[in-house]
Amino acid sequence: MKPLYVVWLLLSGLTLLSVALGQGFHSANWLPLLVAAIVWVKGWLVSRYFIETQLATPFIRRLVALFIAFAPLALVITGFFGASIARWTALFIG
């Protein structure tokens, strides 16, 4: 198990990488996909090494895993199907 401060270094490094990518490649089509992956990795690091969900009850493991996965999945889905989502949700919004 990695020391906590190594996890902190990874989280900090990924944060600075995200900012650099956003500044340098803000119009790139692949940026949302890469950002989605980084978000998931950061969430996983916190859940695995800070919260220790791998040792927790199944409910807590699944709750945290689901929450961490939601935004990255939504980023990917809206990246590919944003216009469709806008059409469908317009039906509900009116």
Added chain:
Amino acid sequence: MADLVLSPGPAQAGAPRVPGNKGIWAGITCEFIEFLVLFIVYFVARSHFPEEFRQGSTHLSPWAGTVITLVMISSSLCIAASVASIRAGRRRVSFYWLLAGLVVALGYPLAKYLEFRWNMAHGIHGDSGIFFTVYYYLTINHLVHAFWGILGIGWVLVRHYFGAYSAEDYSGLEALACYWHATDIIWLTIFPFFYVLA
């Protein structure tokens, strides 16, 4: 630093456990559900107004978002180290890690205040467009949750000072840690929404 590894106590190894207590996880579940709803609002708004969301982040200060993220990550480290230390029976070290976690965490509302002041000076208000409406709604909501967490850190710090926690019983400290880490995860998700993706 060699003991900065979170490992379960001997009695807990191998059996699924509830980190902290069930009450805090009821609260964390509600917090997650709340922010899932807000994230859905973000993604629906982003789908309806892609150009506004593409342009919006260029108006915000990336440094503010970066500083807040590093503050949240660092305070999480301190609080995780506090839990690791109390597990190892090092109460005084645990207390000082928790104190450091509180001091670092106070950087978040300070950074937010400075960011909002900068925003106002640059004409970025809640009605400056859909991107900024969603931005203020999500980030202020998170700030409120973080504020509760800061109050919780303060409370646990006082209890820690008066010897409420030990290597055999630190569930209150661990519960606070879980809440703070959950709030950290939420911010790590929010951060790219407004400061990275254009």
